Amino acid sequence: xxxxxxxxxxxxxxxxxxxxxxxxxxxxxxxxxxxxxxxxxxxxxxxxxxxxxxxxxxxxxxxxxxxxxxxxxxxxxxxxxxxxxxxxxxxxxxxxxxxxxxxxxxxxxxxxxxxxxxxxxxxxxxxxxxxxxxxxxxxxxxxxxxxxxxxxxxxxxxxxxxxxxxxxxxxxxxxxxxxxxxxxxxxxxxxxxxxxxxxxxxxxxxxxxxxxxxxxxxxxxxxxxxxxxxxxxxxxxxxxxxxxxxxxxxxxxxxxxxxxxxxxxxxxxxxxxxxxxxxxxxxxxxxxxxxxxx
Numbered sequence: 001x002x003x004x005x006x007x008x009x010x011x012x013x014x015x016x017x018x019x020x021x022x023x024x025x026x027x028x029x030x031x032x033x034x035x036x037x038x039x040x041x042x043x044x045x046x047x048x049x050x051x052x053x054x055x056x057x058x059x060x061x062x063x064x065x066x067x068x069x070x071x072x073x074x075x076x077x078x079x080x081x082x083x084x085x086x087x088x089x090x091x092x093x094x095x096x097x098x099x100x101x102x103x104x105x106x107x108x109x110x111x112x113x114x115x116x117x118x119x120x121x122x123x124x125x126x127x128x129x130x131x132x133x134x135x136x137x138x139x140x141x142x143x144x145x146x147x148x149x150x151x152x153x154x155x156x157x158x159x160x161x162x163x164x165x166x167x168x169x170x171x172x173x174x175x176x177x178x179x180x181x182x183x184x185x186x187x188x189x190x191x192x193x194x195x196x197x198x199x200x201x202x203x204x205x206x207x208x209x210x211x212x213x214x215x216x217x218x219x220x221x222x223x224x225x226x227x228x229x230x231x232x233x234x235x236x237x238x239x240x241x242x243x244x245x246x247x248x249x250x251x252x253x254x255x256x257x258x259x260x261x262x263x264x265x266x267x268x269x270x271x272x273x274x275x276x277x278x279x280x281x282x283x284x285x286x287x288x289x290x291x292x293x294x
Contacts, residue, residue, distance in 0.1 A: 003030060005038060005046075005210040006084055010076040010264075011227040011285040013255065018288065019227035020079035023047040025088055027063070039065040043222060047077035049085065050097055060085075061099040067221030073102035073162035074281055075121065075229020075266075082107045082119045083287040102162045108282075120284035121273065123161035123230070126231035126237025130155040131166070136193060140168060143185045144200060150175045152202070154242050158195055159234035161280070165215075166193060167238040169201040173212045176202045177259055181216050183223045199231045201254075209245055210253045211235065226257035227264035229283050236268045236281055247278045277284070 003024045011019030011180040022038060024030065027048035039046040052058035062081055063281050075253060078098065085091050086109050095224045098121075106122040131137065137156055141148060152169035158210035159167050165278040170176050190196060201213040213235060215225040225231075234255040245252060247270045269282040 003027065003034070003038065005042070007290040008084060009288045010080040010081045010270055011229070011256075011266050011292050012082075013257075013263040013265040016261065017226070017257060018286075019076045019225065019257070019262070019264060020044045020290065021047055021077045023049070023077065023084050024079050025049050025081070025090065034207070035063060035065045035070070036067070040221075041068045043067060045071070045074050045077050047081040048073065049081050051174070052061055056099065056187055058099040058104075059096045062105075063101070066217075068219055070101070071163075071218075073100050073105070073230060075123070075162075075233065077226050078105060078107070078121050078242055079119045079229065079284060080287055082109060082121070083117050085116050086119070087289065096194075110171040117282065117287065119287065120269075120282040121229075123233040124278055124280045125160045125278055126159055126234055128157050128159045128237050128241045130157050131193060140166070140194075140198070143182050143189050144168065144198070145180050145182065146175065154184060157238050157241070158193065159238045159241075161233040161237070162230050163196045163234075164194055165197050165199040165231040165234040166195040167227075168191070168198060169203040169234055169242075170200050173202045173204055176214060178202055179214060179259070180222075183216070186216055187219045188240055197225075197228070197231060199235060201227070201235055203244070204255060208243065208253070209250055209257065211239065212255045212258075214256060214259060224260055226260050226262040227266060227285075228256065229266055232256070232268060233281060233283055236270070240270075240278070247272065247276075
C-alpha cells in the first residue's frame, strides 16, 4: 500500500528546529515491511496510528519505526501523532488512552488562547542506576572523545522510563556542544552497558530548571537525534536522583539539537499522587506541520 505520510516537526525551538516525525495517521493494513520502508525512505523515527486492540479500552494503537528496527516507544513521535490527529480533526475527546509496545500511555490535548494545539503524554516513574565501574567510565569518555576533567561531579547513570539511556553529566554546555563521538563504537558500548543511547547533558540555567543534552542512539540508523522525549524523561529522573531538581510543579526544560542545527526544547512536569509521591511525568512541547507528502 502507499500510505499518506504527514511530515511534522516536534519540539521546535526555532523555525528550523525540532525533530522530524513522518507520521501516518491511518496506518491500518500496513505491514511491518511497509512501516520500515517509510522509516528508511525518510531516515527518521516514524509514527503509525492504528485502531486499538479489539475489545480494549484504548483509543488508538501507536507503532514506531526507525530505519533499522521497530521501537517500543517514541516520545516525540507520540506527541506528534496526537497533535496530527487533532490538526486533521480526527479527535473527539481530549483525554486519550494509547496502546504502545512499551505499555499504556495517556495523552491530553488542549489549545492555547491563540488556537495552537498543545499535547502532553505520560511516562512512568523512572528507574536510575549509577555506572560505577572505572573501565566503563573510561570507555564512555573515550567514545565521546573527552577527559574525566570535562565531567561534572555527578555519577554517570543508566536511567529509563521506557528505554534505558546513559546519562553523562558534563561540566559545561561548551563541552557538550564540542563533542565529536566515535560513532562506530557506540553500538558496541551500548550493548555492553545495557543502554539504547548515550545522553550527555549539562546545566544551562539551574535556577530556571533548564538543561542541555545531546542523544547518540545505539543503532537507529542515524548518528544523532534532534529531540528525544524518552531520553529527556530519563534525564528528569536522573536530575531528581542527583538533587539538581525537586519534584514540584515547576516545568523542566531540556534543550537539544543545536549542534545539529535543529534547536529543540522539551517540557517535562512531574506527576504526583495525593500524598505528593512522584508517579511519573508529563512530557510535551510545540509541534509544527512541515509539509504533506502523498
